[in-house]
Amino acid sequence: MFKQKLVFLIILIFSFFPVNILSTENKILLKIDNEIITSVDVLNEINFLTTVNKNINKISKEEIYKISLNSLIKKKIKKIEILKNYESLDIDQKFMEQLITSTYQNLGFNDLKNFKIHLDKNNISFKSFKNKIAIDSLWNEIIFFKFQKKIKIDKIKLREQLIKKKDQVIKSYLLSEIVFNVEEKSNLAVKYNQIKKDILEKGFDNSALIHSISNTSNSSGDLGWIKENSLSSKLQKSISTLNIGEITEPILIQGGFLILKLNDTKKIKNEIDIEKELKKLIAKETNQQLNQLSNIYFNKVKKEIQINEI
Secondary structure (H helix, E strand, O other): HHHHHHHHHHHHHHHHOOOHHHHHOOOEEEEEEEEEHHHHHHHHHHHHHHHHOOHHHHHHHHHHHHHHHHHHHHHHHHHHHHHHHOOOOOOOOHHHHHHHHHHHHHOOOOOOOHHHHHHHHHOOOHHHHHHHHHHHHHHHHHHHHHHHHHHHOOOOHHHHHHHHHOEEEEEEEEEEEEEEEOOHHHHHHHOOOOOOOHHHHHHHHHHHHOOOOHHHHHHOEEEEEHHHHHHOOOHHHHHHOOOOEEEEOOOOEOOEEEEEEEEEEEEEEEEHHHHHHHHHHHHHHHHHHHHHOOOOHHHHHHHOOEEEEE
């Protein structure tokens, strides 16, 4: 029933897309507890995602719609949970400014003025942009305070690994990821085959946008260059058999399954500052564990929320 409704909503949205959003009749599409998603909300989200991620324009309108709708649903669910823990979506102004700066720099802008001009040209309000940042920030804060005691980092082991590898010639991998989950493990092969099909037809970057639940989905799954000694033995083993351009089988992780793509390799001399690299490894491992716990917690929260088509 939901899939039939989704097809109808796609037709409804794209019967007037792209047009001036202000001229579009606003229809309620979904109700998520007391929150609603309207046709204009979806168009605004499509507009936002296509503005901040040019790769998304390479996929079909129907898939852009699905990505945008899922993005809105995720934001609404996070907002509902946030307001159970906080009185508002307000965050510290100085911290907000730091997040805004980091965001526009990652998008290739040198200053806030030019970034605001870019948003304005694409009919995106700076207020709505800040709201998205606030929701993500407060959600991450909730996850951190709920699960920080569950983070397990073996600092001694990490330090020993760094000392052992110091000044050795090691491999570095240029990697991309898709993180996904399935409701039943029996559906894993079906989901994996669909992702492989999309990778073949649309490319890995666009498939990450479509399928990945990781925060890296907005950057096409890009993980950048990662030294082999920064990876777990399990991941090293999965990657070691790949040729450039190939992907791994699904790897079981907390909160779902991971597919890695090997984009390139290089050998580097592992000249490192032990203390500096240790801090990086600890931060990276902490973020990975928090992301996995975030996915698990989001799925739990989602199951407790009513999502109704109007």
